[in-house]
Amino acid sequence: xxxxxxxxxxxxxxxxxxxxxxRVDDVELPNGKTSKRExxxxxxxxxxxxxxxxxxxxxxxxxxxxxxxTMVEIPAGKLEKGEDPKECAHRELEEETGYECKELEWLTSxxxxxxxxxxxxxxxxxxxxxxxxxxxxxxxxEFVNLEExxxxxxxxxxxxxxxxxxxTAYAIQYLQLQEALSK
Amino acid sequence: xxxxxxxxxxxxxxxxxxxxxxRVDDVELPNGKTSKRExxxxxxxxxxxxxxxxxxxxxxxxxxxxxxxTMVEIPAGKLEKGEDPKECAHRELEEETGYECKELEWLTSxxxxxxxxxxxxxxxxxxxxxxxxxxxxxxxxEFVNLEExxxxxxxxxxxxxxxxxxxTAYAIQYLQLQEALSK
Numbered sequence: 001x002x003x004x005x006x007x008x009x010x011x012x013x014x015x016x017x018x019x020x021x022x023r024v025d026d027v028e029l030p031n032g033k034t035s036k037r038e039x040x041x042x043x044x045x046x047x048x049x050x051x052x053x054x055x056x057x058x059x060x061x062x063x064x065x066x067x068x069x070t071m072v073e074i075p076a077g078k079l080e081k082g083e084d085p086k087e088c089a090h091r092e093l094e095e096e097t098g099y100e101c102k103e104l105e106w107l108t109s110x111x112x113x114x115x116x117x118x119x120x121x122x123x124x125x126x127x128x129x130x131x132x133x134x135x136x137x138x139x140x141x142e143f144v145n146l147e148e149x150x151x152x153x154x155x156x157x158x159x160x161x162x163x164x165x166x167x168t169a170y171a172i173q174y175l176q177l178q179e180a181l182s183k
Numbered sequence: 184x185x186x187x188x189x190x191x192x193x194x195x196x197x198x199x200x201x202x203x204x205x206r207v208d209d210v211e212l213p214n215g216k217t218s219k220r221e222x223x224x225x226x227x228x229x230x231x232x233x234x235x236x237x238x239x240x241x242x243x244x245x246x247x248x249x250x251x252x253t254m255v256e257i258p259a260g261k262l263e264k265g266e267d268p269k270e271c272a273h274r275e276l277e278e279e280t281g282y283e284c285k286e287l288e289w290l291t292s293x294x295x296x297x298x299x300x301x302x303x304x305x306x307x308x309x310x311x312x313x314x315x316x317x318x319x320x321x322x323x324x325e326f327v328n329l330e331e332x333x334x335x336x337x338x339x340x341x342x343x344x345x346x347x348x349x350x351t352a353y354a355i356q357y358l359q360l361q362e363a364l365s366k
Binding site: 176 | 348
C-alpha cells in the first residue's frame with residue numbers, strides 16, 4: 001500500500017464569502033514533489049426525504065444560479081454555525097415546505113465533491129408529516145415551488161433531468177431500493 | 184406557481200484556478216430585491232462503477248485535501264476541455280486502475296452541489312474488464328491505492344465511513360438495487 005497523505009506547505013485564503021470560502025494549499029506529495037490544491041470550504045448541509053402519509057415525496061423547485069436553471073430537489077439547507085444536523089433537518093423541512101414531522105431518522109451522510117470541496121450532506125427521512133400553523137418561513141433570498149409526487153413521478157423527473165442533483169438522485173434510488181426490498 | 188428565475192445584475196470573477204473558478208454574482212430576485220450568489224465553476228467529471236467478471240467492485244483510495252483524509256471512491260476524474268464523457272470514462276478507468284473494458288454503459292448524470300457549484304458527474308458502469316498492458320498512468324500529482332471488493336465489503340466501507348462521498352454512495356446503492364431487483 002502506498003502512503004497517500006499530502007502535507008500542507010502553505011495555505012492562502014483567496015475568498016471568504018457569505019457561504020463558501022476558497023483557499024489554495026501548496027502541498028508536499030507522497031513522492032516529495034509539490035503541487036497545489038484548490039479547496040472550497042462549506043458549512044455542510046442537511047437534506048430530508050419527506051414522505052407523506054399517502055406515500056408522496058415532497059419536492060422543492062428552486063432556481064440554481066450556478067447552472068442558470070431551476071431544479072427539483074428534496075428539501076435541504078445549510079447548517080448554521082454549531083447547529084445540530086437533526087435540528088437543522090427539522091428547521092429546513094419546516095421553512096421550505098411548511099411541514100413538521102413526528103419521525104425523523106438519519107439515513108447516511110456523504111461529501112458531495114471530495115475533489116475540491118468539503119461540503120457534507122446529512123440525509124434524513126421524515127414521516128408522520130403534518131402542515132404546521134405559522135411555520136417558519138424561508139430566508140429572504142429563497143423562493144421555491146412545492147410539489148408532492150409519487151415515486152414513479154419522481155423517476156420520470158430524473159429521466160427529464162428536472163431532478164438532476166446527487167442528493168435527490170440518491171434519495172429517489174433509496175426509495176426504489178426500499179420498495180424492491182419490501183417485495 | 185411562483186416565478187423563480189434570478190437575473191444577473193453583475194458578475195465578478197474572484198479566482199481562476201487550475202481546476203475551479205469562483206465568481207460572485209449580484210442577482211435580482213423574483214421579488215425585485217437583490218442578493219449575492221457565490222458560484223464555483225468546474226469542468227465536470229465522470230465516474231465509473233467497474234465490476235470484474237467475479238463480481239468485485241474496483242475502488243480507489245486517495246487523499247482528499249479538502250477533508251484532510253483518505254477516502255475510498257469509485258474511479259473518477261475531471262473532463263478535459265472538449266472531451267467526450269464516455270472517452271473520459273475509458274481514460275480515467277485505465278489511468279486510475281490499469282483496466283480497460285469491453286462494455287461501458289452510461290447510467291445517469293447529476294450535479295453534485297447545486298447550491299454553489301456547477302460540477303456535474305456522468306456515471307458509467309464498466310464490464311468485461313481486463314488489465315491493460317502499458318496502461319496510461321496517473322497524473323503526476325495523483326497517488327492511489329486500488330482495491331477490489333464485494334458489494335458486502337463496500338457496504339461495510341460505507342458504515343465505516345471509508346466510503347463517504349455522494350457518487351460512490353450512489354454507485355453502491357445502485358448495485359444493491361440491481362441485486363434486489365434480480366431476486
